[in-house]
Amino acid sequence: MEDFEFLRHITLGQYLPGDSLVHRLDPRVKISVMLFMTVAITFNVSYLANIILLIVCLSFVLLSKIPLGYILSGVKPALPFIIVLAILQLLFYGDAFVPYGTESRTILRWGWVHVTSGSVQLVVVSTLRFLQLLFLASLLTNTTTISDLTSGMEAMLSPFSRVGLPGHELALVGAIALRFVPILAEQLEIIMKAQASRGADLGAKGRLRFIQTTRQMVALIVPLFIDAFRRAEDLILAMEARCYVGGRHRTKRVRFRFQRADYIAYVLVLLFSAAMVAFRNRMPF
Amino acid sequence: MEQKGFTVRRIVIAGVLSAIAILLGATRLGFIPVPTAAGNATIMHVPAIIGGIMEGWVVGGIIGFIFGIFSFLQATIPLFKDPLVAIFPRIFIGITAYFTYVGLKRFNEYVALIVAAAVGTLTNTVLVLTMAVVRGYMAPGVALGVGITHGIPEIIVACILVVAVVAAWKRVETGRGRSKV
C-alpha cells in the first residue's frame, strides 16, 4: 500500500495538555528527575530494588493523571518481540549473566534448555526496568512541551559554559534538531511522492529486496541530505547575521523559577536515587 | 585550516544532521530489509558518520549522542530502553569515522570515505552488541550472530550512502563516469 501519510505522524513532543502536579513542575526538575531515576534504575539489578523503583515510577504516573493505558499502548506493537526475547533469555542464557552478589543456581536443565536463577532474575529485572524507563520517558514527553523541554535543557546546560564545557552549544544543537525534524519530514514526503510519480516502487518485494531497497534508499537519502545541507547554509548565514558568536556573551530571558514543589520534588528524588544506588548491593533479595 | 571549538557552522550542521537521524529513526525508513532472519539493517547512524567526516569528531559525536537519546526515549524494546546500550555506544560512531577519514584522506578521498563509513558502522554494531552482552540482554553467541547478519549489510549500505551524499554535496567528481544513456 502506498501511503505517504505516515510522515505526518511524526510527533516528537507527545505532549498531552493537563494541569497535574507533574505538568506544573519546572522542566529542569523533570529532566533532573529523569536523570537521577535513570541512574538508579541502571545500577539496580535486585528484585526488591526494581519492585521499589517500579512502584515509585507508577506513583509518578498516577500523579500526572496520564492514563496508564495510554502509556502502555506504545508498547503494543513490540509486545510479541519482547515476549519472544524474554523466553529466549529465560531458556537459553543459562550462565551468561550473573547479577552482582548472587550465585546462579541451575533450576532446570534439559538438552539445550538451561534455566538458572540468574536468567530468571535477568528476565524479570529487565522487564521491570523496561517498564520503569518507559513510564519515566513517557511522563517527561507527555507532560512537557517541546519548547519547555529545550529551554529547560538549555537552562541546565548553560552553567557548564562557564567552566568551558559546551553546554549552551549542545542545547542549541538539540533545539535546531527538533526544529528541523518537521521541516525535513515534509521535504522527505515530497521527495518520496515525486519519485513515486516517476514510477519508483517504494517498498519493493522479492528476493532482490535488499539491493532494490538500497538503491531506493540512495534516491531518497541523497536529496534529503542535500536539502538539509542547503538549509544549514541558510541558517548559518541567518544566525551570523543576527550576531550569533557563541554562548559566552549571551544573556537569557528568565523563563523558569523554582516553586516550593520543585524544590521538594528535586530533593526527594535526588535523595531517593542516591540511596538506591548506595544500597544497590545490600538488597536482601 | 581546522578551526577549533564550536563554530556556528558546526552547531548548525550537527543540528540538521541530528534531525535527519531522528527522522530516520521515527519512520520505518531507517530500516532496510536484509535477506536473513535478522530482519532489518539500520541506516540511522549514517548522519553521525557524515557529520563526523564533514565537520569533525565533535560534530560526529554530538549527532550520535542526540540520536542515542532519541532511540532511548522512543524505544519500545527493553534492549534500547537502557541508556548504556542506546546512548553510550552511539557517541563513538562519528568519532571513529572522522579519525579514519582524516587518516586516509591523503591517500585517496574516495577510499577514505568508504573505509570511514565502514568503521563508523562497525563502531555502532560492535559497541551496541558488546553493551547488550555486558548488560545481559544477549548471550555472546547470539550477539555474534546478530553482528554478522546485521553488520555486513549495514556496512554495505552505509558505504554506498556516505559516498553518494558526500560526493553530491561536495560536488567531488568521484571517479570518471558518464551517464548510462
Place this chain on the structure above:
Amino acid sequence: MDAGRPIIQVNDLHHRYLRGTPLEVVALKGVTMEIYEGEMVGIIGRSGAGKSTLVQHFNGLIRPRERGKVIVDGEDLADPDIDIRALRQKVGLVFQYPEQQLFERFVGDDIAFGPLKMGLPMEEVRERVREAMEMVGLDFGRFKDRYTFTLSGGEMRRAAIAGVLALRPKILILDESTSGVDPRSRKDLLGRIDALHRERGLTVIFVSSSMEDVAELVDRVYVIDDGRTVMSGTTREVFSRPEELIRYGLGVPQVTEIVHELARRGKIPFTTVVNVQEGKEVVWKILNSSAT
C-alpha cells in the same frame, strides 16, 4: 467548451489527512471539476487551499477514501485494482521546487529514472531522454553527462521537468513549478509549457498563485479555496469577478484592475482584459474618443 470527453472528472471530492487521529486536518471538502483532453487548465488558490492535495489525487498519490469520486482517463481511482504505475506514467506530476528532488549523479541518469523503471530497452530510454531534454531546452550531448549538482538553478529545474516528460505523459500537472525562479527562467519555462501544449496536444494542468502567469498561459480556471471549488470559467470570466478573487486571497493582474477601475468610473462599459495588449486597445479607444 470543448466537445471532447473529460479526461479528468472530479466529483464532490473530500479528503482528510491523519483521519481518526487528534491531528486530523480537513484538506478537501467538496471539489468538483472536469478537465478535457488537450486543454490547458489553471487551478488557482492561496497556499493551504487544497490545490496540492487535489492534484495528488490525479496520479494516485492520494486515493479517494471518503466522499467523492475521481475518474482519470476512464479509471475510477477509488478502485484498488487499477494499475497505479500505468496511471502515474500517464499523468506526469511536477512538484514545487522540483530541482530539490534530483538525486542521480549524472543529469542523463536522473532523467532516465522513469523510463528505466518502466523497463524499457536502453535504446528507447535514450530516445526518450533526448526528446525530453530537447523539450526543456537542454542539449542532450552537452548535458547528459554533466554532474547533476553542478548545474545552475534554472538548469536543474528544467532537468527535473524533463524527468517527468520522459515518461511521455498524456497529462502534465505543474504544481507551482514555475515559482521561485528569476524572470528570465520564468518566461522561458512558461514559453516551453505553452509550446508543449500547442505542438504536442498535451493536456496541461497549471497550479499557481500567480495571476499574471495564469493570464498568460491558460484558457480556463478553477479557483479552490478552503478545500472547495469556489469559482470556475474561462480566465476572462473569472478575472471579471475581482471582489470574489480578493476574498479568496487572490487578485487580478494590474492591467485588468486598471480597466475595471475605468469602468467603475464610468469611462467604459464593464469589460475584462487579461493582458497589456488588450488593455492598450481598450484605453486607446477612450483616448481617441476624447480627442474627437
Place this chain on the structure above:
Amino acid sequence: MSEGPIVRVENVTFVYNPGSENPTVALRNVDLTLYRGDYLVIVGHNGSGKSTLVKHLNALLLPTEGEVWVKGMDTRDPEHVLDIRRSVGMVFQNPDNQIVATVVEHDVAFGPENLGLPPEEVERRVEWALGVVGMLPHRDRASHLLSAGQKQRVAIAGVLAMKPDVIVLDESTAMLDPVGREEVLKTIRRLNREEGVTVVAVTHFMREAVEGNRVVVMEEGRIVMEGTPREVFSRVEELREMMLDVPQPTELSYELHKLRPDFPPDLLTVEEVVEEICRRGGGVR
C-alpha cells in the same frame, strides 16, 4: 548624528573561490550609497550579483577589492563586525531556514540575547518587535505551525528586535503567495515610513520595486541602471532586452506613449494610469 550616507560601497569587486581553478567574479567595481530613510530596491536575474552585493552590507562577505563602510566602520575590520551586523539586519528568502527557536517569542529573543542585553530589555524588545510586525497574538505559538507569510514576519521581528538602522530583505517574498507577500510588504512599508528604518529589498517582482524610492538594476555583477522607479522603469526597451519585467501599469503607459507621444511613458501604479486617463476625459459608451 551625521547626515552623511549610512552605507557606502566603494568600487567593490568580489570573487568566489579566488585562486581556485574556476574563480567566479560576482561583483565588478560596484559603487552604491545608501542614505538614512532610503527604500532601495535591487532587481536583476539570478547570478547578477544582487545577493552577493547585499551580503557585503553586513560583513557576511568581505570585498575582494574595494571597501564597504557602514556608519563609518570598515567591514573588513574584525573589531566592528558585531556593530555592523546589529546596524544592518538581514532577512532571507526561505522563512523556514532562518528561524532558530521552536517558539515565536524565543526566536525573536535570539538576536537581543546574542547582543548580551539584560533580560528585561530583551523582553521589551521582543514585545515591541512582534507588535510592529503584527505577530504579538501569536507570540507563544510553535513557528512551524504558522503560514509562510507569518513566518517571514517573525523573521523580520527577529531582526527588528536588534534595533537595526538598516534592514536588508534578500528575496524575502519569493516563496510567498500573494496574501503572504502583501502581509510582508505592508510590514516593510510600515518599518520604513513609521519606524524610520532604512530598507534594502532584493526582489524579482517589479510590482514591489515600485514601492521604493530608488531602484538599482544589476546585470553580470555590475549596476547597470540606477534611479527613482520612474526613471528606471521608463527605460522599458532596455529592461525588456535584459529579459526583465516592467510593472504592468508602466508597460501600458509606455505602449500608449508610443501611440500618442503626449501620454506619459512612465506611470507606475494602477491609480496613476487611471487618473491620467480620467484627466483626459473622453469615454466609450
